[in-house]
Amino acid sequence: MKRLRTNLLLPAALAAACMLSAAPAMSEDSVSLPNLSYRTGPFAATGIPLMNGQRDYMTMLNERDGGVNGVKLGYEECETGYSTEKGVECYEKTKATGIITQPWSTGITLQVLPKSNVDKIPILAPGYGFSPMADGKVFHWAFNMPASYWDGASMILKNISDGNLDNLKGKKIVLLHLDHPYGKEPIPLLEVLAEKHGFTLLPIPVGLKEMQNQSAQWLQIRREKPDFVVMWGWGAMNAGALTEAAKTKFPMDKFVGIWWSGHDGDMASVGEAGKGYRSISWSVPVSDSPVMQDIKKYVLDPKKTEIGEGEFDWVFYQRGVLISMFTVEGIKAAQEHFDTKVVTAEQLRWGLENLKIDDAKLAEIGMTGMIAPFSTSCANHAGHAGGWMLEWDGAKFVKVSDLLQADESVIEPLVEAEAKKYAEANAPWPINEDCKM
Amino acid sequence: MDFLNSVFVKPFADMVAAPDFLLQVLWEGLVAGVLYALIALGFVLIYKSSRIFNFAQGIMVVFAALTLVGLHEKGVPALLALPLTLLVMYLLAVAVERVVLRPLINQPDMILFMATIGITLFLIGFGEIIFGGENKVMITEALYIPTGSFEFEPFGGFLLIEQKDLTAVVGAGVLVAVLLLFLNKSRIGRAIRALGDDHQAALSVGISLSTIWVIVWFIAGVIALATGIVWGARAGVSFALEVIAYKALPVLMLGGLESVTGAIVGGLAIGILEKLFEIYWGQPLLGGNTESWFAFVLALIVLLFRPQGLFGERIIERV
Numbered sequence: 001m002k003r004l005r006t007n008l009l010l011p012a013a014l015a016a017a018c019m020l021s022a023a024p025a026m027s028e029d030s031v032s033l034p035n036l037s038y039r040t041g042p043f044a045a046t047g048i049p050l051m052n053g054q055r056d057y058m059t060m061l062n063e064r065d066g067g068v069n070g071v072k073l074g075y076e077e078c079e080t081g082y083s084t085e086k087g088v089e090c091y092e093k094t095k096a097t098g099i100i101t102q103p104w105s106t107g108i109t110l111q112v113l114p115k116s117n118v119d120k121i122p123i124l125a126p127g128y129g130f131s132p133m134a135d136g137k138v139f140h141w142a143f144n145m146p147a148s149y150w151d152g153a154s155m156i157l158k159n160i161s162d163g164n165l166d167n168l169k170g171k172k173i174v175l176l177h178l179d180h181p182y183g184k185e186p187i188p189l190l191e192v193l194a195e196k197h198g199f200t201l202l203p204i205p206v207g208l209k210e211m212q213n214q215s216a217q218w219l220q221i222r223r224e225k226p227d228f229v230v231m232w233g234w235g236a237m238n239a240g241a242l243t244e245a246a247k248t249k250f251p252m253d254k255f256v257g258i259w260w261s262g263h264d265g266d267m268a269s270v271g272e273a274g275k276g277y278r279s280i281s282w283s284v285p286v287s288d289s290p291v292m293q294d295i296k297k298y299v300l301d302p303k304k305t306e307i308g309e310g311e312f313d314w315v316f317y318q319r320g321v322l323i324s325m326f327t328v329e330g331i332k333a334a335q336e337h338f339d340t341k342v343v344t345a346e347q348l349r350w351g352l353e354n355l356k357i358d359d360a361k362l363a364e365i366g367m368t369g370m371i372a373p374f375s376t377s378c379a380n381h382a383g384h385a386g387g388w389m390l391e392w393d394g395a396k397f398v399k400v401s402d403l404l405q406a407d408e409s410v411i412e413p414l415v416e417a418e419a420k421k422y423a424e425a426n427a428p429w430p431i432n433e434d435c436k437m
Numbered sequence: 438m439d440f441l442n443s444v445f446v447k448p449f450a451d452m453v454a455a456p457d458f459l460l461q462v463l464w465e466g467l468v469a470g471v472l473y474a475l476i477a478l479g480f481v482l483i484y485k486s487s488r489i490f491n492f493a494q495g496i497m498v499v500f501a502a503l504t505l506v507g508l509h510e511k512g513v514p515a516l517l518a519l520p521l522t523l524l525v526m527y528l529l530a531v532a533v534e535r536v537v538l539r540p541l542i543n544q545p546d547m548i549l550f551m552a553t554i555g556i557t558l559f560l561i562g563f564g565e566i567i568f569g570g571e572n573k574v575m576i577t578e579a580l581y582i583p584t585g586s587f588e589f590e591p592f593g594g595f596l597l598i599e600q601k602d603l604t605a606v607v608g609a610g611v612l613v614a615v616l617l618l619f620l621n622k623s624r625i626g627r628a629i630r631a632l633g634d635d636h637q638a639a640l641s642v643g644i645s646l647s648t649i650w651v652i653v654w655f656i657a658g659v660i661a662l663a664t665g666i667v668w669g670a671r672a673g674v675s676f677a678l679e680v681i682a683y684k685a686l687p688v689l690m691l692g693g694l695e696s697v698t699g700a701i702v703g704g705l706a707i708g709i710l711e712k713l714f715e716i717y718w719g720q721p722l723l724g725g726n727t728e729s730w731f732a733f734v735l736a737l738i739v740l741l742f743r744p745q746g747l748f749g750e751r752i753i754e755r756v
Contacts, residue, residue: 039565039570040561040565040570040676041570041676042675042676042677042679042680043677044565044570044571044675044676045570045571045572045673045675045676045677047570048569048570048571179726179729203724203725204720204725205724205725205726206726207726207728207729208680208729209680209681209683209684209728209729210726210728210729211672211677211680212668212671212672212677212678212681213469213668213671213681215465215468215469215712216465216712216715216716216720216725216728217725219458219461219462219465219712219716220716220720220725222458222461223455223458223716235675235677236572236672236673236675236677236678239572239672239673240671240672243671243672247586247597247599248597249597265571265572266572266673268572268574268673269572269573269574269575269672269673271574308569308571
């Protein structure tokens with residue numbers, strides 16, 4: 001009944017309230033911030049805490065501060081179910097009023113990417129999407145801060161090689177990945193690194209229908225006897241892989257995942273058996289941080305929204321909070337630069353391109369320790385923030401490494417080359433070589 | 438020459454060189470095959486009795502598993518949650534018959550098929566409202582399903598058999614045997630088969646269509662619950678479970694839509710063959726993930742020679 005109230009009555013009441021009160025205010029003192037969310041479908045378990053975190057940060061700012069500098073944050077979700085077709089529909093539906101779009105899947109991002117040049121709407125794909133989007137000269141409207149998948153892959157290899165990739169010489173690394181554009185993202189960088197440092201890379205794809213039964217993939221892992229397994233999994237694939245790893249007695253300390261493979265909700269079904277599994281993460285949950293306590297005080301305690309039991313402490317919920325912070329800080333930067341209250345999509349693009357998330361800023365917004373400092377620029381839309389290794393202790397993820405940094409000397413030329421290749425394949429594609437915009 | 442060697446010689450040499458590994462592959466294939474057969478049976482039973490291809494079978498797996506876990510989360514003991522879930526599946530069968538099927542009697546097959554898509558969409562939305570979309574943990578231990586493993590050393594190698602997989606195989610086997618007994622020996626079972634053979638003739642001898650539909654949809658619900666428990670124990674219970682129903686489609690193409698034997702043989706054959714192909718040919722030669730298409734290609738080849746499937750009934754229509 002409580003669930004019925006949360007999922008049916010609350011949104012209905014909110015929708016009715018929005019229709020009655022928000023419409024006239026929207027044009028005056030609010031901004032529309034659409035999010036192409038996925039709370040339904042096969043990946044819903046991953047999407048729900050991320051969307052909840054994003055929504056609750058915006059709600060907290062609206063409740064505590066009346067928005068940002070007097071401008072209400074109109075957070076709106078359009079449900080895609082993680083389907084690329086529905087995602088494109090949602091983009092088309094929201095682009096007229098929205099000043100940003102969040103595609104939430106590499107598939108949708110790739111579809112929306114060419115449209116953003118025409119529609120002039122910034123795409124925010126934090127820690128996902130197409131890695132070469134980091135090149136802001138080519139992808140004016142796309143942002144994948146605070147780190148790209150290639151940054152994540154580089155940090156993982158740095159960690160498992162004890163800081164020196166030459167230690168991987170002669171070793172065999174399996175990339176267990178979802179057979180989807182997202183899962184294939186790290187392959188170009190890993191191939192370059194494998195050749196440079198002399199390790200063997202063996203990609204093993206997992207089909208969407210095989211996510212829950214990966215016995216064939218883990219039989220191959222048993223046969224190949226790799227030194228490490230790196231996972232690019234999503235949703236049920238993560239729990240499926242960890243179940244098989246535990247079953248086949250693969251050593252968990254040799255098993256590392258990207259940041260989307262480190263979800264408390266996925267790990268629940270693995271429990272103690274997943275102890276020692278690690279995941280690289282650009283975010284760390286800090287439940288007693290001022291921002292999280294404010295969310296509790298202004299949003300959760302007064303029951304403005306409801307979340308699942310224990311979700312408040314989850315990596316993904318708090319990552320959602322950080323993702324909304326990027327948008328909000330972009331708006332603040334644009335407001336200050338353009339000396340305006342209600343920013344446009346073009347102004348927000350400038351704001352996102354000029355983010356300065358340093359220690360002082362993190363302290364000011366109550367997020368110290370939740371994310372590493374980073375900044376963006378015209379040429380750098382990824383920020384290339386560092387990350388930490390989080391380890392599953394049987395009940396929750398805990399930070400077990402110092403801050404790791406990606407090796408940009410390898411990533412940058414690859415980003416440049418792949419971005420150029422993309423632009424040529426999609427010619428005529430506008431390139432802002434001198435960063436004039 | 439290298440290519441011919443890697444297709445015709447090396448896979449078999451690998452099998453001989455590591456027989457323990459081959460046994461592990463065969464065991465994993467058997468486990469998958471039993472589960473495919475189970476899902477396929479759900480489709481076959483409904484098709485046999487009503488000529489409806491039940492698109493909702495996949496979501497019924499999710500719905501049944503979520504109901505079981507959801508009831509347990511509310512404090513209902515697992516052994517009570519199980520019959521209560523069966524009751525929910527029975528009520529669902531009654532609702533489907535009353536609300537969806539009964540008004541559509543005598544409508545073309547395509548209309549009934551579309552109606553099952555409607556049931557799917559309804560159950561997705563209804564399930565998400567009631568249970569939410571979060572991943573849930575299957576109550577394996579509360580249901581007294583053993584979670585350890587047996588380890589053997591055949592041919593000096595290593596073979597691991599998980600007790601829950603063994604339970605799944607035995608449980609599915611018992612369920613299939615009971616179903617076969619029910620279909621072949623009981624009055625209702627004979628009525629279901631009679632409806633499958635000829636609707637009009639069955640109706641003319643007093644078989645109640647609505648009662649039979651409720652029964653077959655309920656049996657499909659029982660199968661969905663069994664499938665949900667087994668698959669849910671592997672990677673949690675979420676809406677992602679729905680996609681496993683699509684694994685049954687090639688089984689149906691291979692075995693025939695109206696054959697119980699076809700569903701069982703087809704499921705086992707696909708489970709074992711797709712695993713063997715993936716390990717010995719797919720991964721070394723094609724980069725892996727051949728399981729997503731192998732079964733369909735196999736079914737296609739069978740359909741070229743036997744359009745009704747291996748065990749399907751040959752349909753001859755006079756024009």
